[in-house]
Amino acid sequence: MSNVNASTAGTLVMSGGEAIARIIKAFNGGPMFGMGGFQVLPLYEAARVLEMEHHLIHDERNAVFVADAYAKVSGRVGLADATVGPGATNMLTALAESLNAGTPVVCVVGDTHRDHSWKNMTQESRQVDALRPMCKEIIRIESIKRVPELMRRAFMVATTGRPGPVVVDVPEDLMHDTHTFDLADFAVNPIYEAAPALRSRPDGDSVAQAAALIAAAQKPIILAGGGVHLSGAAPTLHAFAQALNVPVAHTLTGKGAIPCTDPLSAGLFGRYDRIANALIDESDLIVVVGCKLGEIATKRYTVPAPGKRIVHIDIVAEEFGRTLMPEIMLWGDARLALQDLHAALGDQAAAVRQRLSDWAAEVPRRMARWRDEVAERLNSQDRPINVARLITAINKVLPGDGYLVADGGFAAHWAGLLFDTKEAGRRFVPDRGFASIGYGLPGAIGAALAAPGKTVFSMTGDSGFCMVIGDLETAKRLKLDITLIVVNNAASGYVKALQHLVYGAGKHIAADLEEVNFARVAEAFGCTGIRVEDPEQIEAALRQAMATKGPVVLDVVVTRDPAKMLPGVDSRAAVIKKGDRIA
Known part of the structure; x- marks a missing residue:
């Protein structure tokens, strides 16, 4: 597929900064935030000429925070930029947020002129080394002709697997220099405009085993994390829970996996909860969906209690067994995994729903009792x-x-x-x-x-x-x-x-x-x-x-x-x- 926003015929002489801007525009990039400096001036000039939405912000950390929230709400890639040194290092805290939260963000940072690097240039630091652990990938551009290729890669990496922030480090000389680009270089695949750009299904045998456990469970519960939203799986999870009468508890980032006002919503679990921790303790099967089971979600690794049967759905295989060892691991996209589980249950779904009716009815009863107990504070x-x-x-x-x-x-x-x-x-x-x-x-x-x-x-x-x-x-x-x-x-x-x-x-x-x-x-x-x-x-x-x-x-x-x-x-x-x- 090729991008419809750019002609692919002919050549054009442009700066490295303009090449960056044209790739962002080809991906229909949304608003970009940053604080300029000499190293990134060509990017800013291209943004002006190409009428990109670019805005000054007062702190580069905030620029990435804006990009992070934009991406969380829209699913599209968030965009930020910074100049060399303190501009780049100011991004660190916010990049860590996007990395741990799985937010698709692309940040362009200027770096020193390569002919003068390590001669005490103003604001020079080992910024690539500092930024590397705080992003999903850092891409250092060393050849101006590769700008379109590597900018495309930034969007691809940001939106696939568990999404995350990608930093593109651009030396001053490459940002300012010019090159005769073939306009075909600026054709992009639009699937990488938003996350998840690619989806994968879990192993079919594992899905069948998980469906059998759900079909036999007397008191199952779903624990929903932020991965539900990264996958766009909330409507699918809601339909799955309703079809089976399975209660759903959520983490802080998983809130909204089903509406909190739904009778099946057990609310927040972990460090703070309403009724969810007790339901988890009573459950005989836990289906974890897109949740890393970290400190807060597990109440310092005490919830769920040891020995629980767990089915874990996650796009990142490294999360399996990090906190609790699941009996069945469904490695793949949350939305597709839930669809496959639902399909695997087939005609059994109605019988499961009927059998779990009393268990499901416990949720609104306990929630009403909780509201009565805390009414004075509410x-x-x-x-x-x-x-x-x-x-x-x-x-x-x-x-x-x-x-x-x-x-x-x-x-x-x-x-x-x-x-x-x-x-x-x-x-x-x-x-x-x-x-x-x-x-x-x-x-x-x-x-x-x-x-x-x-x-x-x-x-x-x-x-x-x-x-x-x-x-x-x-x-x-x-x-x-x-x-x-x-x-x-x-x-x-x-x-x-x-x-x-x-x-x-x-x-x-x-x-x-x-x-x-x-x-x-x-x-x-x-x-x-x-x-x-x-x-x-x-x-x-x-x-x-x-x-x-x-x-x-x-x-x-x-x-x-x-x-x-x-x-x-x-x-x-x-x-x-x-x-x-x-x-």
Whole structure:
């Protein structure tokens, strides 16, 4: 297949930077973010001439965060660039997020002129060595004529297997030099515009064995991770679970694998849960779909308990047995694996559904009981505001096709536990690949660009917001209708809560912040600021934000009590306290 956006006849003299831009344009690349420098000037000039959507951002880490969120929501390749040295190394934290989360991103970074390298050039560093472990692949271009070939490869690697970030390192001389290119070099295969570009089916015998286990199980449960969304498998998983009456629990990144409002949804499992951990303990078969079973999902490797029968579906064979040894490994695309499992069950599906009806009915019964037990917090009248009350309001106001972006730390954990998606699909966008704070604002920018016209809320802490506050100007410049909800507790909240949990009341250090009115800060940026101190005002403030053009900062003053900052007891505390000798 050839790209319809470029002529393949004739030749054209162009710079290396223009060749890069033309390949991006051939792949119908979306918005690109970066901060320019001399090394990448030809790329910027080509973006101007070719009318590519390229935007200045105030920090290269944020550029990759924007690209990451754009890709998470759209499935398409996210794009970012940086100049040599600090521009490139500023990307490291965000690249780690995309790598661990399986997000398809392509980053172009400028490097030093090869004729002068290692002669103390300005901003020179061993950036290729620094970037290499933080990306799926780093491609160093050493010949200008290979620019189209290697840029095509970047998109191919980013979108196949488990998707991930690819960095293209381009020396200054190749970016600025010119070459007579054959226009046929700029023909691309459009399947690599989005992930997954290629899909593979698991082994048929293994599928049949897994189907037999499911057909015989009395209390099966599905554990859904972020791989469900990478595969675009949420509707397939939802249909599979409904056809069989199998409950579904999810990780933070797997939220939306089925709607949280579905009677079969057992909610979050792992470090924090509603009812899911108990269901997992009672189950006789666990079907893991696109989940790495890491520390948080397994509650520090205690859930599921040893000895459970496990069927594990994953696109990355190296994930099998890393945490728990599955009985059956289905190596392949999650969507195709679920389709094959469903087909293998065939006529047995109706009998399985009937047999599991009582087990499935347990989920809404227990969920209703859980809601009764926590109703006081969900509807809390506390001032400062209880975060549970804030998320209750978000659940009421955010449309089913809207998005909630969640920054790292307790914003993600609170929202992961209490936010309810109303549709199957990735409507919850946390940065749990690396769990860095500072994702909230750039994540909202990326989500809004990927889903124009949809409501985008983003939760961030005051610490996380302070890290990236300069890009409020970017959101304003782009005229994005986003609502940034600042959970303002005048602290590095997760740290303060953990210090309280591990060492006791009052024993915290380097965790408090000055009181800041972020609504006024927003107004200084030319945005709308709304400060909320009364829980009765939250819903109205959210609706006002939705009706307002441009970025809105909702500054929500929440509890200052470290005993109330976490949605539950952190599973690490018990392990730490066993060896704690500090008085």
